[in-house]
Amino acid sequence: xxxxxxxxxxxAGPAGLVLSQLLDRAGIExxxxxxxxxxxxxxxxxxxxxxxxxxxxxxxxxxxxxMRREGIVHHGLELRFRRRGHRVPLSELTGGRAITIYGQxxxxxxxxxxxxxxxxxxxxxxxxxxVHDFDSDHPRxxxxxxxxxxxxxxxVIAGCDGFHGVCRPAIEKHLxxxxxxxxxxxxxxxxxxxPSTDELIYANHDRGFALHSLRSPELSRLYIQCDxxxxxxxxxxxxxxxEMHIRFETDDGWTLNEGPLIxxxxxxxxxxxxxxxxxxxxxxxxxxxxxVPATGAKGLNLALHDxxxxxxxxxxxxxxxxxxxxxxxxxxxxxxxxRVQHFxxxxxxxxxxxxxxxxxxxxxxxxxxxxxxxxxxxATTLAENYVGLEKV
Ligand code: APR
Ligand code: PHB
Numbered sequence: 377x378x379x380x381x382x383x384x385x386x387x388a389g390p391a392g393l394v395l396s397q398l399l400d401r402a403g404i405e406x407x408x409x410x411x412x413x414x415x416x417x418x419x420x421x422x423x424x425x426x427x428x429x430x431x432x433x434x435x436x437x438x439x440x441x442x443m444r445r446e447g448i449v450h451h452g453l454e455l456r457f458r459r460r461g462h463r464v465p466l467s468e469l470t471g472g473r474a475i476t477i478y479g480q481x482x483x484x485x486x487x488x489x490x491x492x493x494x495x496x497x498x499x500x501x502x503x504x505x506x507v508h509d510f511d512s513d514h515p516r517x518x519x520x521x522x523x524x525x526x527x528x529x530x531x532v533i534a535g536c537d538g539f540h541g542v543c544r545p546a547i548e549k550h551l552x553x554x555x556x557x558x559x560x561x562x563x564x565x566x567x568x569x570x571p572s573t574d575e576l577i578y579a580n581h582d583r584g585f586a587l588h589s590l591r592s593p594e595l596s597r598l599y600i601q602c603d604x605x606x607x608x609x610x611x612x613x614x615x616x617x618x619e620m621h622i623r624f625e626t627d628d629g630w631t632l633n634e635g636p637l638i639x640x641x642x643x644x645x646x647x648x649x650x651x652x653x654x655x656x657x658x659x660x661x662x663x664x665x666x667x668v669p670a671t672g673a674k675g676l677n678l679a680l681h682d683x684x685x686x687x688x689x690x691x692x693x694x695x696x697x698x699x700x701x702x703x704x705x706x707x708x709x710x711x712x713x714x715r716v717q718h719f720x721x722x723x724x725x726x727x728x729x730x731x732x733x734x735x736x737x738x739x740x741x742x743x744x745x746x747x748x749x750x751x752x753x754x755a756t757t758l759a760e761n762y763v764g765l766e767k768v
Contacts, residue, residue, distance in 0.1 A: 379528055379529070380528065380529040380530060381405045381406060381407045381497070381528060381529075381530050382399070382404045382405040382406060382530060382531050382532070382690075382694070383395075383396075383399055383404060383405070383406040383407075383530055383531065383532045383533075383534055383690065384406070384407055384409070384507075384515070384517045384528055384530035384532070384533045384534070385406050385407065385408045385409065385533075385534045385536055386409050386505055386507070386517065386533065386534070386535055386536060386537040386541060386542070386543055387408075387409075387410060387535070387536035387537035387538055387541060387543075387662075387664070388408050388409075388410035388417055388484075388488070388498060388500070389417070389484065389536060389537075389538055389662065389663070389679070390480060390483055390484060390487070390662065390676050390679050390680060391536035391661045391662030391663070391664075391679040391680070391682060391683050392408050392410070392534065392536030392537075392661075392662075392683075393408065393484065393487035393488065393491060393498075394433070394434075394437065394487060394679075394680050394683050394684075395534055395536060395661065395683040395686060395687055396408050396491055396496060396498070397437045397438075397439065397487060397490060397491065397494075398437060398683065398684065398687035399687055399690065399691075400491075400494055400496055401437060401438075402687065402690075402691040402694075402695075403694075404690060404691065404694055406496070406497075406534075407496075407497040407498075407499070407528060407530075408491065408496070408497070408498045408499070409499050409502045409505055409517065409519055410498070410499065410500045410501075410502060411501070411502050411503060411505065411537075412500065412501070413500050413501055414488065414500045417481075417484055417488075417500075418481055418484055418485045418488065419481060420480075420481055420484075421479070421481060421564075421566055421639050422479070422480035422481065422675075422676070423480055423670060423673055423675060423676055424477050424478060424479045424480060424589060424590075424591060424597060424673075425475050425476075425477060425576075425589070425673035425676075425677075426443070426447070426475060426476040426477075426478055426483075426676070426677065427475060427677040427763055427764030428473040428474060428475070428763050428764050429677070429680075429681070429764045429766065430676065430677045430680050430764070431443065431447070431476050433680055433684060434483065434486075438490060439483075439486045439487055439490050441486075442482070442486055443476065443478050443482070443483070443486065446478065446482070446592070447476040447477060447478035448476065448477040448478070448590070448592075449474050449475070449476050449477075450466070450474060450475050450476070450477060450574075450575050450576065451465065451466055451467035451468070451474050451575075452464055452465045452466050452467070452468075452575050453466060453575050453576040453577070453578065453762070454573070454575055454576065454577045454578065455578050455580075455745060455748065455749060456577050456578065456579040456580070456624065456626065457579065457580040457581070457741075457742065457745050458742070459625060459626050459627045460626060460627065460628075461577070461626060461628070461630070462745075462748075462749035463575070464748070464749075464755050464758055464759055464762075465755075465759070466759045466762060466763050467763075469752070469755055469756045469759035469760070470756070470759050470760050470763050473760075473763040473764070474763060475673075475762065475763055477589070477590060477591070479591050480676050483676070499521050501521070501522075502519045502520070502521050503519065503520040503521070504518070504519055504520045504525075505517065505518070505519040505537075505542055506518045506519070506542060506546075507533050507535070507542065507543055507546050507658060510533055510546075510547075510655065510656040510657045510658035511655070511656040511657075512656070512657070513531075513657070514529060515529075515530055515531070515532065515533045515656070515657045515658065516528065516529050516530070517530065517533060531657065532657045532658075532659065532690065533657060533658045533659070534659050534661060534683075534686060535658060535659065535660040535661065535664045535665075536661050536662055536664060536679075536683070537664050538662065538663040538664055539648070539663045539664070539667055541664050543658060543660060543664055544650060544660055544664050544665065546658065547655040547658060547660075548650070550655055551650040551651060551652065551655075552650065552651045553648075553649075553650050554647070554648065554649040554650070554651070555646065555647075555648050556646060556647040556648070556721075557604075557644070557645070557646045558604075558644075558645040558646065558647075558669060558724065558728070559604065559730050560584070560585075560601045560602065560603065560604060560645060560728055560730065561601070561602050561603070561604040561606065561642050561643060561644045561645055562599045562600070562601065562602070562642070562643050562645060562670060563599065563600050563601075563602040563606070563608070563611055563616065563640065563641070563642050564597070564598070564599045564639075564640065564641055564642075564643060565597070565598050565599075565616060565637050565639065565640045566591070566595065566596075566597055566637065566638045566639040566640075567595070567596045567597075567598065567634070567635045567636065567637050567638065568594065568595065568635045568636045568637075568638055569594075569595075569596050569633045569634060569635025569636075570593060570594060570596070570633060570635075571588070571590035571593070571595075571596045571633075572588065572596070572630070572631065572632045572633045573588050573590075573630075576588065576589050576590075577624065578671075578723075578727055579623050579624055579727075580726070580727045580728075580729065580741060580745060581622070581623040581624075581625075581729070582729065582733035582738075583619070583622055583623055583729070584600060584601035584602070584623065584728065584729050585599075585600065585601035585623075585671075585727045585728045585729065586598070586599065586600045586601070586619075586620060586623035586624055587599040587600075587671075588624065588632075595638075596633070596635070598620060599670075600616070600619055600620060600623060601728050601729070602642060604642075604644050604645070606642055607642070608640060608641060608642050611640065611642075613637050613640075616637070616640065617632075617634050620632055643670070645669045645670070645724070646667050646669070647667065647668060647669060647717055647720065647721055648666055648667035649665070649666045649710070649713055649714070649717060650665050650666070651706070651710060652706035652707075652710075653665040653682070653705065653706040653709050653710065654705055654706045659686055659702075659705060661679060661682035661683045661686055661709075662675075662678070662679030662680075662682055662683070663675065663679060665682065665709070665713075666678065666713050666717070668716055668717055668720040669720045669721065669723075669724040670720075671720055671723040671724040671727060671728075672716065672719050672720035672723045672724075672761070672762065673762070674716045674719070674720050677716075677764060678712065678713060678716050681709070681712050682709045682713075685701070685705060685708050685709055686705060688701060689701035689702040689704075689705050690702065711768050712765075712768040715761075715765065715768045716761075719761040719762075723758075725741075726741055726744045726745060726748075727741070729741075
């Protein structure tokens, strides 16, 4: 007989780790299988904006202590265009809700520590993962660990293995796939330099989008729009900083601090959704099921919304034999997925340039930006989506 657990989780990113933590608190066993090393997943630089709901969830599941201590709470952001900055007062417009800047890799570190401290099974460096019999009541996961072929039986498989994982492909022929690729990418840098701003700056410039974010009082995180065909080798540090200075230029004397780059990379931009997010006893969550353009800072937050619904559904099933939330899992996730997809597409379309500075699309962008910066109603639309809608 293969060893068994209640829930087999593929992937130790935010989705898989939070799901395991939520299930454990409900008395439901799980095993997490991760194909990279612990060091790799803890060093993987990703986004860093936590919605209010995400902060509340991480605190509720007992992994919020360092986030509260080291995270930076922001109550506003700046939209910058035509050499002028306009502050959007996020908290003022949303009854006090805010965002917290705390790197995704920090969230992952806190979750891994919690899972291991709880004695939960979390295997790194797992190879050759494959999922089987999820159309039956006895799904199985096969994998190799420490050179040994293994198989585990479970009641349910959670596909939390991201966009490049194996779980979605296992059912993709049964799914409707929505894939919209944008004609630009993001070049991101992590720089050892104090941030030049207290709040995030989203800039729409004739030469393209730029974003000034941060990680700590000593670390800045910045992005510029680039051609998706660019190779990072074509972007020496000097060229990156030169472009950053141009795109953030203003008439009010603001200046950008430069510093040594710790990391730089180019990430393509797409909107991607599969429907449904489940088949039989296999449930997809997070990037395995959807990808949003990073402009709205939604990827991590949306992943955690999925697993919160999945954990609630599994708890109802294990405790009362009630399958209604499991049967409705995909529909419940997709309501928020499509709301967040639209917001991320809207922010992306408003801020990224693909044509000439004076063409039709640019004029529409300016009109939208001017409206958001002059109308409380329009600014509230951005603010309530950005900090995270309480109900969708
Ligand atoms: N077997 C085991 N693990 C796998 C496999 C596999 N075949 N394929 C991928 N993985 C692991 C990856 O190494 C990664 O650690 O699954 C994990 C998936 O994590 P994420 O890609 O971070 O996805 P998710 O947990 O849904 O979180 C979404 O992460 O990528 C960012 O921008 C995204 O912020 C969003 C968040
Ligand atoms: C980040 O800090 O990495 C970040 C912030 C806002 C975004 C995307 C990324 O929209």
